[in-house]
Amino acid sequence: MIAPRLTLPWRRTGSRVAPRHRIGATRSPRTAVGGAMAGLALTAAVATAVTPGIADAETGTLAETRGAASPAPSDDPTASVVTSDDSATLTATAALHRAETVVQQTESLPRKQERRIERRAEKLSAMLETRSEAGASRAAERAPLSAADQGSATTKATEKSLTTTAQELTKLLDRAQTSAVDVEAAPPTPREVAKEQATKAEKAAKKISRHADSLDGFANGKIPGGKLKNLSFAKGETLRADAAAQLERLNVAYRAKFGRSLSVNDSYRSYSSQVATRASKGYMAAVPGYSNHGWGVAVDLGDGVESFGTAEYTWMRKHAPEFGWDNPAWARADGRKPEAWHWEYKPIG
Incomplete structure (x- = not known):
């Protein structure tokens, strides 16, 4: 059985994958954070295609497919390109989704907080793009990721860095939403x-x-x-x-x-x-x-x-x-x- 080829939502320029959108230095935080979300479609597509479950970007978890029959074993060695649960990617994706929502809906968000969220979102988006490029190259070349590569120190370090950055962004968002809440003072007794x-x-x-x-x-x-x-x-x-x-x-x-x-x-x-x-x-x-x-x-x-x-x-x-x-x-x-x-x-x- 020949596995169908994976069609990904990007275009190639030379040998590198060119994302459709880049965050510009002169753009406003609300626009910049929205731009940082451009890589999410690509990331979600890769995560869904190369993992055995469904990416839940809202919670940052990997939801197992329910009610579906297990896929039949395949003789094609390329069918197991990546089999580990990519929780780091999903956590980062969820953080960026939330960042876009918070920045767009919180009108009273101070400029300083917007800038901090923007910078962290840009960093996280860039890390996701790099991770997606690697996954796209393997998918296009139909080259499996060996067990040794999956457990390498470099891979673990990358996942840890991605998770840490996502957590930093989440903390910024928590503070932004807390400070944006208008607390009405109790009337005097x-x-x-x-x-x-x-x-x-x-x-x-x-x-x-x-x-x-x-x-x-x-x-x-x-x-x-x-x-x-x-x-x-x-x-x-x-x-x-x-x-x-x-x-x-x-x-x-x-x-x-x-x-x-x-x-x-x-x-x-x-x-x-x-x-x-x-x-x-x-x-x-x-x-x-x-x-x-x-x-x-x-x-x-x-x-x-x-x-x-x-x-x-x-x-x-x-x-x-x-x-x-x-x-x-x-x-x-x-x-x-x-x-x-x-x-x-x-x-x-």
């Missing part, structure tokens, strides 16, 4: 937010202290709207500028903890409004002209804060003083007029 806002409140205290005297000359409950500051999270509610600024910071911390803003039921109260409140609540409301609501430094809160012992009230008692706000002693559970909902502002420091 409610405690961290509260601490950050309290720090801002402390730093701002001196600067905004000037607002404490900004309403001098106006009577309680007789402050013009333009002299007060609107709360961004409570429509229609106003306070003195410094009190409003610190309540805004407190609200950021509160929202981080409970997922919602403070519920403000009342803030600045005009004199006429205080008269109406006194009429409806009696002893529970301050005498008109003496309420801190009339100075724009008091709020009535709801949505959990208005009740003693709730998580909201407990949190506020612990953190609100860091912003200058507190449930005054007379309004606490053991005070003379318990009002969990009533909170007043005093400048920090």
Whole structure:
């Protein structure tokens, strides 16, 4: 039986095999790595033709053919050109396939890493081409590789060098893919937010202290709207500028903890409004002209804060003083007029 001749995907120039593509020194890393892949078709063809299994370039292993009948023994001595599993070639081929994928798909890959991958891929490709040329020459000449040649020190050294270079390329690719992964920082915890806002409140205290005297000359409950500051999270509610600024910071911390803003039921109260409140609540409301609501430094809160012992009230008692706000002693559970909902502002420091 005459073994069919092997047709390989290259062309000859003189006595040497000329690869279809060469990596140019002036090409970009993405193009260069792609060019380094040109020798893979040739390498895979040789590996498949001269080994008894199927080359699996993705894993770098040699997969045995399953379900196929064993080939009949042949009298043709050229039928055993190379019979050893060429794992070094397959490992190198897999590394180059991966290099092409990583460089093409990793848009954020730094230039320095691209260059390193390019150089290693070029070296590995050149080694594969040299190895393929030797295999092609034997296949064309139908000359068997003797057992002595297969186990020679030179052959083993070549395989070791090929494997080492492939491993070096693989390490570069591992680092490239690891550095390219965008790691999203975890959001700050409610405690961290509260601490950050309290720090801002402390730093701002001196600067905004000037607002404490900004309403001098106006009577309680007789402050013009333009002299007060609107709360961004409570429509229609106003306070003195410094009190409003610190309540805004407190609200950021509160929202981080409970997922919602403070519920403000009342803030600045005009004199006429205080008269109406006194009429409806009696002893529970301050005498008109003496309420801190009339100075724009008091709020009535709801949505959990208005009740003693709730998580909201407990949190506020612990953190609100860091912003200058507190449930005054007379309004606490053991005070003379318990009002969990009533909170007043005093400048920090």
